Amino acid sequence: MVNLKDKIMQRIIYIGTCALFLLAASCNVLDVKPKGSYTTGNYWRNQSDALDGITGIYNILLEEDYTGFNEFVFDNCSDDQIRGGDHDYDQAIEDFKYDPSTYSVRVGWRWKYETINRTNNALIYIPKITDIDPAIKSRCLGEAHFFRAFAYWRLLVVYGEVPIITEDDVLNGNYNKPKVSSDTLRAQIESDLLQAADLLPETLASADKGRVSKGTAWGLLTKLYMDWNKLDKAIEYGTKVTTNANYALATNYADNFSVATGNNSEMLLAVQTVDGWGYSDFITYHAPRAWGGWSFFYPVKGLVDEFEANDPRKAICFMGPGDKIDIGTEVATYTADLSSTGRHYRKFCAWKPSGGLNYSLKTPLMRSADIYLLVAEAKIRTAGAGAGDAEINAVRKRASAALPPVAGAGMPQLMHERRVELCGENERHQDLMRWDKAKLIDITTYYNKPKLAYDGSVIEAARTFVRPKHYYFPIPQQEIDRSKGVLIQNENY
Structure with a gap:
């Protein structure tokens, strides 16, 4: 089996230059020009090509405007945290004063549809490969179905109604499509996740930790059914996770936020990074500026006070005045002036023994x-x-x-x-x-x-x-403009 982290390290430059051939030209939902000398005629030849193509899908999760930062900005709307950076558009999100041109509203659209385009091509061409181990072939197809569902899931929770682009649309060059209803979108996500659950392995060898599994697909199905108000279905598929030892809760809560133990049984989906390769800025945006970060997310008093007095998760989740923090070069003392709220999230920060942020810490996406x-x-x-x-x-x-x-x-x-x-x-x-x-x-x-x-x-x-x-947020105005009116803005915007 191939170690996903090693694949990312070995292939990240390769993927950056050649994987974009997978994207169809003239697709209004993704404004990316094809690059490199690869085409569908000289790629998708063997198992190595399939694995590289799937690695290119995982690699999108590293993008700052996808899971690296921009998806988490939307939770600034909640009552748990406040913006800490200097982006005026972050304030617009938090204050519900955004519009179809707001940066955070529009930039994630591209990366979700890039995921969809790459998965569509994988689903078209991997079934035709004969020089491939059947188990690897099944896993690759399962990963493609899962990540297409994941991209549509994020589009659903952010925008509600968006266009669906599938394999037939790619083969027919049909990209400028109207949005569909939320229920139609949910049905597409459900279909992909059910297929992913059938194709993906239940367990993964240690070298493949970080890849998605049946449990990952079942977990996202549970979240989908809760959003869909299909509570019996949520119980059915959620119980497949909660009763399966392969997806057991980590021994300690802190294990989920440790470089050494991040890829544990509980971590159903996380952004995989190794310090020096596959940089994700998630840690950068959370760590204090004085200690190498950018301080963009601050927990507020209401959240901190929600914890019971004897709940050890509070000390794992937050840094507060007087806390001693090992930042590698020293054990520093946290002071209230490091944050406008007097707190930082501790669970998303790690430092190397030699100093500097440790980018081997995983970004949790589903536990x-x-x-x-x-x-x-x-x-x-x-x-x-x-x-x-x-x-x-x-x-x-x-x-x-x-x-x-x-x-x-x-x-x-x-x-x-x-x-x-x-x-x-x-x-x-x-x-x-x-x-x-x-x-x-x-x-x-x-x-x-x-x-x-x-x-x-x-x-x-x-x-x-x-x-x-x-x-829901508004459909990005630039996508409506590119569609020449095929895309219609969400109601009330």
């Missing part, structure tokens, strides 16, 4: 703990309080035996557990909107409160969330 809590939520919403106790308690017990188990837990306890367990992992805003759509909460009461710093001072005034407008 089993998320799925445990979604199963608990679906059970509570279908069977009543207490139905999700086992899943909630599994997460709490892993955090610390000192945390008292829940009994008869309802939605308030579930909401608390998701907030503390997944803080900073780009889930809070989506959670609040899901609960608001289901009329479990009034989201405006969360967002019509100011955000507070560590000392209780106001650092962000109350904001106005308008439903249903703010459930």
Whole structure:
């Protein structure tokens, strides 16, 4: 088997120059010019080509305007964190004052459709390769189906309605297409994930840790079904994760945020990086400026105060005044003036012993703990309080035996557990909107409160969330212009 991290290191330059041939020319949803001397006529010849093509799909996750930074900006809308950088467009996102031309609204579109184009080509040409191990062929096709679903999933949660481009569209040169309904988009994601689950291996050899598995596909299906309000289906596929030892919760919560243990059984999907190769700026955007980072995300007082007094996750998640932080060259003392809120996320930072940020730390995109809590939520919403106790308690017990188990837990306890367990992992805003759509909460009461710093001072005034407008972001105006009117703007924009 081929080590994914080694493949990224060996192929990143190669992929950068030749993989763009996979993209169809004149596609309005992706403005990238084909480069290099490769074509579909002289590529996709053998197993090596298939593996390189799939590596090119994973490689997109390194992009700053995809998972590296821009996807996590959307959680600044939530009540958990505040922007810390100097981007005026980040403030527009946080204040719900964005428009179709706002930078963060438009730049991620390109990389999602680049993923889709690369996966489409893999799904067209890998089935035709004969010089390939059948298990590798199956895995490659499963990875292609999964990442097409993942790209459409991110398009769904950001924009709601977008065009679907599949293999037939590539073969027929049909790229300028209107957007489809959210349910049609969900059905496409579901189809790809079910095929991915059939094709992907359940377990991975140690050399292949970091690749997606059946559990990854089941996990994303669970998230899809929760968004779709198909709670029974969410329980069905989520339970495939929670009852499978291959996707067990890591022994320690901190294992998920450690260079040495990031690729554990719980990490269903993460951006794979090795310091010196495959740079992802996720750590850079989180670490304090004084210690090599850019300080773009600050947790606010409301989130920090949500943690129970004896919850060790609080110290793992945050840096606060007086904390001693090993930054390699010294053990530094955190002071409140390093952040406008007096806190930083600690869970997303790591330093090399010689000093400097350690880019071998993985960027978590989906963990089993998320799925445990979604199963608990679906059970509570279908069977009543207490139905999700086992899943909630599994997460709490892993955090610390000192945390008292829940009994008869309802939605308030579930909401608390998701907030503390997944803080900073780009889930809070989506959670609040899901609960608001289901009329479990009034989201405006969360967002019509100011955000507070560590000392209780106001650092962000109350904001106005308008439903249903703010459930989704607007379609980028540049894509509507390129489509010559085929794409129609989302309602209310």
